[in-house]
Amino acid sequence: METMEQKNNQMKPLFETMEQRYRPENAVLEHNTGFFLIAALIYSVGFTVAFYKNYASLTFPLITVGTLIICGLFLKKSGILWKTENLYYIVPIVLLGISTMLTTNLFTIFFNTVGILLLITVFMVQQVYSKNEWNMGRYIGNVLFLYFSMIPEIAAPFSNLGKYIRRKRVTEQKNTNTKYIVTGVLIGFPMLIFVVVLLNSADAIFSDYIGSAFQVLWENIVISPNIVLVVVLMLLGFFGIYTFLSALTLNNMPDYQKEREKKNPIIAITFTVMITIIYLIFSIIQVVFLFSGGMMLPEGYTYAEYAHQGFFQLLFLCIFNLILVLCCMSLFEMNRWLKTILMVFSGCTYVMIASSVYRMILYISCYHLTFLRMLVLWFLALLVVLLAGVMWSIWKKNFPMFRFGMAVVTVFYLVLSFSHFDYWIARYNISQMGDQLEYEDVSYLCNLSLDAAPALAEVDFESDYNNGRYVEGYLKEIEENTDLNIRTFNFSEYQAVKVAEEYLGK
Template identity: 40%
Template sequence: MVNNYEGDIPNSDYQGLCEVMVEETKGIKIIKENSLFFILLSVVFGIFCTVCLYKSLSGINIPLLVIVWMFCCMTALNKLEIKIPRISYLYMTAIMLFSISTIFTTSSFSLFFNASSIIFFGYMLLQRNFYETRNWQLLGFLLDILNMIVQVIANIFTPFSHLAACRKKKVAKESKFKYVIIGLIISIPLVMIVLSLLISADSIFSQMFASIFENINFEDLFGISFVFGIGSIGFYAVLAGFASQQNSDNLINIRKGEPVIAITVTSILTLIYLMFSLIQIKYLFIGGVNSLPAGFTYSNYARSGFFQLVFVSIINFGLVLLCISVFKESKVLKALLLIISLCTYVMIASSVYRMLLYVAAYHLTFLRVLVLWFLAVLTVLMTGIIVTIFYEKFNLLRFSLIVVLSFYMVFSYAKPDKIIAEYNISHINRLTYSDVSYMLNNLSYDAAPAISKIDLSKVNMHTESKQTLNSDFQEYFERVKKDYNDRGIRGFNFSSYEANKAVPK
């Protein structure tokens, strides 16, 4: 890896995932020499982190916090004398888009993965600024993530050690400060004894002292302190973790395995997959009802085994990736991996077909939409895997990031809960009480505008169920109004606003 710091920095070999650095990097030296500056920057971020996140995890507060974080990061990188590469602005754009997406949805799934995406691309932004990653492959990138987690944990107490080192430069002030700390420690038990005696001695003083603590919400005090600590200390620890990384031109090269091992394993799997794929083509895609063996109905056959196929497809993806990353080049192995990849396409197609039949019979749910989305992503990623099998210089890491980013961005902004509700309502004559109840209790408020248009008279259910459903609708829209009113300014959310507008008057 090539560091972006200016000046010559000696290279060293990569000797382990979590190798302890003996010699401080230039970045760590700058952070230590300017510890007060970086501590102040961390405190500023910690304050904004507390104001934006405490008891408000979705709304306009998220883009605001992201802007502050990026400002603090750019300020820190400038102080560290790091030249910011142009790709950083692409990462910052992605981070902003994910943060803005949180304003337009109330889906817990989307909010969680938006936050995860912000953290992930924040990591990518810092990683690319601290060292060169353009020639990395996917496995080396994943190993570096594990390494960075260890580095950040190892640097949790770094701001305190840097601050202590800074104080040692001021010997005279240091000695007085030490005595102040000793005095404060001694005063704690003494103050507690004196206060307890005075409180028991005078009832007026006792009431006055009690009234002070009555106005203090210790739960909020602890929560605010915790968020501030995580934000400020975490910011400093992340910077120190990245700055302490090795400056090396050597990539992690683990492709030294004997290909015969992989050939043996993949040969067995290839035979099984070919047999399975032929059955799928004969009975599911081409044959239809008349070609099934006795005792099988077409609908039951098509709807069974879906999740097993998805799981096997994921295993195949990981297996092919592992083989091209760990084992030495072999033409036989490449051919076997190609066959496995093509069989994986058949399994994915079978899974999609089975799921579409299931949706046609039982309507859409969030899980079914999510699985179909995931299979689409997996199909494109398998294409990248096939290219990598025959063209080793293909940057699978960059390809995978672009694919996942693009697909998830579409998924996040598309409001899947709203799409689910609209699709199900378009088949209202086939809906049952449980179908409508699912939309009321399992979908986010993104679906509220569509749900408000449901004509209960067209739903297929008994009179008693319709009466229960009327009550459920009233409770649902009461929750919608409460969610909107409880958000306040920090948590303002367009999806919640639109849901509140859709509440029947």
């Protein structure tokens, strides 16, 4: 009769994560060397095609999907079961890739790329490692540790290839044939070039079709300085994906099984009470003098001056308060008194956020909208939701703060990424200033990304000759200098060219 232990063992899956089956000496890349070397090589070619003098086009979401496919093949070859709770990472990764194709704003493109890399990393870490119930600090530490682990793995393709060749040496004849083939290719390649050059000069039809293709290849790739860029992109794509996967197989994340002994809560209660008292006084002042409707300002201050003076200090304190609460929860034993004080502390932080928002709106009403001012309002809205999660985690010990934070930041950033905020900045400023648009204002709007072009094309500058000429030159430059094809297609550039053609054709 089977024992209960035997029955339990039979019920367990054969393997679920990398750490249960694979070790550095039994890594999946070593046992599938040929497959992953070819896959990484194909990926590097796609990476080069995608990013060769091209950073925000149709190829961006395609290479993003290609990266996910490589990661999926790695999980399949590793025998790792897909965790359904991690699949929600896939959607924002693809959406960020699509967003990059829709804009020319460099801020959005850069942070889309960073977001994609971070989301793919967190997704793979959670898939590969079963010990994924870490707190926020441990998640951040382990992700950084994984990136540093990729550095020595640059040698992994060569070492794995050496082991692969030794395993594949079945017969000397097979090895000899391979050497003969390689030797023949090396001899035949220069002869091929020589023959093509002669035939190119001997026959016009051959020259039009075959010879011209070889000439373009020779001039633009072989003898062109651009070959350096091609080689760099190939190496970046190949080693980037291979070292990332290789680092995942190491199973060398720091061991956090031993919980750190937390400090006496009286320490945290003491310094948080001191700060909270000051915050309460500040909050009362804000409610009485700023939010109540009396709008009582210090003598000699305008609304704009008052808003600008204290805004950045309050923004810094809001961020500081969020970090301080997280540190108190992580380092000190939580009791009823500390929890209560941290809740009051967080409530005062909400008052500071409200004051910051109010001051920024006052400032925008006087000096209009810029990218930085809009970004600050977005960040304050993000802080509101993150702080709500922190307050909830104060009372609920097992609240998954890292997953909550990742979800909130991802959703907020997706909204920002797809918003085409340069268009709305231009449209808001134009609607507010109207006929009062100065040359400096128009110049600022024209120096935004091409996302703003449709808003500028909607303005009638017939009564303003100088600004009209400036915008006309701006749109004419877009029409003449934007080259769109299948590989470099970008929706924002396409839309800008379209509105430029309509504007100039009036």
